[in-house]
Amino acid sequence: MSSLHSDPVKEQVAAHWDRRAAHFDEDFGHSIRTAAERAAWDRIFGLVLRETGPLDALDAGSGTGFLSLELAARGHRVTGVDFAPSMIARAERKAAERGLAVRFEQGDAEQLRFAPASFDLVISRHVLWTLPHPEAAIDEWIRVLRPGARLVVVDGAVLDGSDRAAGAQPGCQENARTSPEYEAVGDQLPFLGGRPRREIETLLRTHGLVNVESDPLADLVEAQVQRMVEEGLAPRRRNRYIVWGDLAG
8 A cells, every 4th residue: 555655646546536436337338237248248257267166366456346246256256456445445335235255455456465376367457557557567466376377457449549539428427538637647657548459468478478368359349339329328339358368387
């Protein structure tokens, strides 16, 4: 926690997500509401989760617990870390409401408190672009992996600036990248606009992972477009992907 409180960039980012926690799950894309979205996410988890029994999993930048709760519902032992206390509080309430045992704690995804080789899986979703030191975060996530364990990154790229140009869309509370907090520190967030899928693949290989693979999540993108139409929103096709790699065992 000391790294967060001594870093003005991280303080600004944490303040943004802390402020948005109460309405975060109302924003488009932070929930599963249709059969097509459920099918897409079931396929995604099938891609990256080995059938080896319960895993010790870390959700890095867990927010209100989307990935943590999905993993716990599949029988895994999950720890969620986020540096916004209101996000953690909301995630804990959701876990309690669903009867799921998930350990959530406030912490810095770039400087984890866990010992080396603590987890069978580290997973993050739309986190790298929020970090001032994304490559350091990858090294930290790899540090806590056990030999043979897996790192999974769900992310996207806003390479044409469309999210910035569009601002907040109907059905969204606001667009993070155009918020006052991010406007103040955006030039210090190197992945702010996202990175292409192939670049993240290369990044994982460069940082020592093997068996690196990826998927463009076309089914999830199409399911979300379909949901936009059903909810009366102007359809926008977002760039989404998943990349994963293993620590050599």
